[in-house]
Amino acid sequence: MGITKAMTAMAQAAAAAITEHGVAIAPGVHWIGALDPGLRSFDIILKTANGTTYNSYVVRGSAGVAVIDTVKENFSETFFSRLESVARYDEIRAIVLNHLEPDHSGALPELLKRAPQAQLYISSRAQPMLKGLLHGERLNYMPVTTGDRVELGDRTLHFLQTPYLHWPDTQCTFLEEEGILFSGDVFGCHFCDARLFNDAVGDFRFSFEYYYAHIMRPFRAHVLEALEQIEPLPLKLIAPAHGPVLRDAPERYVVRYRELSASKLKNEAAGEKTLVVFYVSAYGSTRAMAEALAAGAEDKGGVRVSLYDIEGGEVAPFVDLIEEADALAIGSPTINGDAVKPVWDLLSSLTAVNVRGKIGAAFGSYGWTGEAMQMVEDRLRGLKLRLPVKGVRARLIPTTEELASCRALGEQLALHLTGRVENRIIDMAELA
Amino acid sequence: MPKAQVTFQDVGVTVTVPAGTRLIEVSEKVGAGITYGCREGECCTCLTKVISGHENLAPPSVLEDQVLKDNFAPRHHRLACQAQVLGGEIVVKPA
Numbered sequence: 001m002g003i004t005k006a007m008t009a010m011a012q013a014a015a016a017a018i019t020e021h022g023v024a025i026a027p028g029v030h031w032i033g034a035l036d037p038g039l040r041s042f043d044i045i046l047k048t049a050n051g052t053t054y055n056s057y058v059v060r061g062s063a064g065v066a067v068i069d070t071v072k073e074n075f076s077e078t079f080f081s082r083l084e085s086v087a088r089y090d091e092i093r094a095i096v097l098n099h100l101e102p103d104h105s106g107a108l109p110e111l112l113k114r115a116p117q118a119q120l121y122i123s124s125r126a127q128p129m130l131k132g133l134l135h136g137e138r139l140n141y142m143p144v145t146t147g148d149r150v151e152l153g154d155r156t157l158h159f160l161q162t163p164y165l166h167w168p169d170t171q172c173t174f175l176e177e178e179g180i181l182f183s184g185d186v187f188g189c190h191f192c193d194a195r196l197f198n199d200a201v202g203d204f205r206f207s208f209e210y211y212y213a214h215i216m217r218p219f220r221a222h223v224l225e226a227l228e229q230i231e232p233l234p235l236k237l238i239a240p241a242h243g244p245v246l247r248d249a250p251e252r253y254v255v256r257y258r259e260l261s262a263s264k265l266k267n268e269a270a271g272e273k274t275l276v277v278f279y280v281s282a283y284g285s286t287r288a289m290a291e292a293l294a295a296g297a298e299d300k301g302g303v304r305v306s307l308y309d310i311e312g313g314e315v316a317p318f319v320d321l322i323e324e325a326d327a328l329a330i331g332s333p334t335i336n337g338d339a340v341k342p343v344w345d346l347l348s349s350l351t352a353v354n355v356r357g358k359i360g361a362a363f364g365s366y367g368w369t370g371e372a373m374q375m376v377e378d379r380l381r382g383l384k385l386r387l388p389v390k391g392v393r394a395r396l397i398p399t400t401e402e403l404a405s406c407r408a409l410g411e412q413l414a415l416h417l418t419g420r421v422e423n424r425i426i427d428m429a430e431l432a
Numbered sequence: 433m434p435k436a437q438v439t440f441q442d443v444g445v446t447v448t449v450p451a452g453t454r455l456i457e458v459s460e461k462v463g464a465g466i467t468y469g470c471r472e473g474e475c476c477t478c479l480t481k482v483i484s485g486h487e488n489l490a491p492p493s494v495l496e497d498q499v500l501k502d503n504f505a506p507r508h509h510r511l512a513c514q515a516q517v518l519g520g521e522i523v524v525k526p527a
């Protein structure tokens with residue numbers, strides 16, 4: 001048996017140490033989720049060094065039971081076993097899905113069959129997704145939004161719509177009487193430990209931060225909006241959909257989310273707009289274009305311009321710079337009919353941050369075909385940047401006129417950035 | 433063919449277009465900040481504020497109307513991938 005297999009077997013043995021019963025997390029509230037210690041990659045984009053958990057919960061009130069979230073489909077057996085240990089199916093009045101991704105909705109179809117009387121509650125933003133998950137099944141669901149409540153007799157579930165954390169459908173559910181926030185993926189992490197609670201499990205700080213960086217960071221503006229709703233809550237416990245249950249000092253994790261959602265870099269440009277220019281250059285031609293563009297932007301004033309050779313740095317800090325910048329210009333030579341790999345490596349990493357609405361531009365030198373500029377422009381549009389000024393290409397060594405065009409491109413970017421562009425009237429035919 | 437004038441306020445460009453043109457056909461080409469996701473009227477990414485000339489756009493389809501309602505779109509907001517220009521003058525900007 002290899003070391004990895006041995007470790008996985010140990011983790012599975014630890015997982016089995018939790019009985020098939022629900023685990024009480026507060027009076028009348030149980031964890032009924034599943035442990036997945038063998039998982040090593042989640043949603044393709046995340047490494048999971050010690051697996052994950054799919055957390056679901058049961059809340060018992062004097063007038064019925066609510067189930068909050070389910071598990072990935074292949075863990076349904078464990079989920080139902082734990083559910084049956086703390087409630088009967090005919091007691092279930094409410095099923096709440098805080099997030100419809102399949103790792104939380106996998107057992108939903110079967111649960112709806114076993115508890116047909118239960119009312120399903122999802123965010124009003126989740127409706128198209130529910131239809132996409134449960135094709136053709138007739139569903140009786142209740143769309144809810146912030147302020148809506150479900151009464152379970154002596155207990156009340158209160159919904160907070162928190163879209164884009166990390167899907168449009170995401171919401172949190174607050175159990176008022178116990179101060180428990182069922183937070184969905186918010187405050188979650190991929191960390192599998194059968195000891196379950198944050199004051200009992202191993203050190204999961206890295207997993208918490210890593211999860212934020214990959215799942216929440218692209219949506220940090222939405223995180224800040226959600227925190228406005230979450231911070232005033234009298235929290236006693238956070239019950240996320242992955243990773244440890246946060247019963248010890250739950251407010252620490254709320255504070256940490258606010259810290260993580262702040263700018264990663266102090267903005268040295270203060271009130272000025274910022275343009276970052278990145279380039280790769282084999283013989284200095286694309287570099288000369290980048291320098292001309294930067295000089296043109298700088299000349300117009302009001303814009304702080306920075307110039308970087310992509311080959312001279314690592315991708316991650318460049319992504320941090322771009323996240324904070326107002327505009328981005330990318331220069332790539334065309335080699336074998338394509339933009340070059342360092343440029344694609346940078347561009348493919350920008351999904352980790354929000355670049356929507358920033359101003360973008362492309363430029364570059366080429367030998368005989370020159371596709372790179374258009375490809376980079378298309379990628380920038382795909383990333384939802386706006387490209388108000390067409391890019392510049394130059395065959396091999398840029399001429400004085402071509403460098404002047406780069407300079408003009410920089411000037412135009414500066415004018416757009418500072419709101420000084422004059423209104424133009426054009427015919428659609430000119431746009432072809 | 434009847435013409436219309438669409439102004440994309442955020443980039444300061446007015447485009448003369450034939451009647452029947454959808455905003456999506458023009459906005460990206462002028463570099464306006466209206467961004468697109470599905471491009472099929474479902475995801476609401478391209479929600480656009482119609483500052484003036486709302487009456488110069490074809491009324492929303494049943495599908496567009498539903499998507500606008502589902503996403504709590506304010507009055508005089510349209511999906512740029514769906515909204516079709518009829519004539520006159522229209523001024524838009526990203527929502």
